[in-house]
Amino acid sequence: MFEFDQYLGFLAFLTIATMGFWLLIFIATFVVPYWIGGSLVERLKELKEERDARKK
Template sequence: MFEFDQYLGFLAFLTILTIGFWLMIFLLTFVIPYWIGGSLIERLNEIKEERKAKREASH
């Protein structure tokens, strides 16, 4: 059915496909939400600091 070279190629293909699948799952469930959440928190802190600076400048 398969020769040894074809078998190794098929195993390499399955390995790369599996690694890509789990990498995509990891990125979608952990990395991207962490990145978006961190940038939102940082932006909210910047807005709070701007308001504080305006309040202190007006007094």
């Protein structure tokens, strides 16, 4: 069915595709929410500083 070099190519393809899949899952579940949460915290700090500056 497969020759040995075709088998190695198929294994390389599966390895790369699997790594890409798990990287996509990691980015979607950890990196993006961390990025959004950090930007929200920074924005809230800026709003608080602006509010404090207006009071003085």
